Amino acid sequence: MTKTDLAAKIAAQHNLTKKDAAGIVETVLGTISDGLKAGDRIALKGFGKFATKDKKARTGRNPLTGAAVEIAATRVAKFTPTKELKASVASAVGAGVP
Secondary structure, eight states: OOHHHHHHHHHHHHTOOHHHHHHHHHHHHHHHHHHHHTTOOEEETTTEEEEEEEEOOEEEEOTTTOOEEEEOOEEEEEEEEOHHHHHHHHHHHHTTOO
16 A cells, blocks of 8 residues: 555545645654654554664674675664554454455
């Protein structure tokens, strides 16, 4: 599902134009992104938590040459689903939902 598909479903369910729904989707995703950039944790009850994790600098290996490569420290986005979301997805698989 793409952002356009998501906006179309929201528009259909809430009697909005696709343009208005696309604006809402962009606002929600932008707000989550801005929060993560600021180091905030975003918790959506019944869905999951978005957070950031700092990874330390480390030495890795180039798989082609085997040479040591320095990997810089970085911050990554992390999502942890709630038990409810996990259960919902697991039950959908058992119900034959693609």
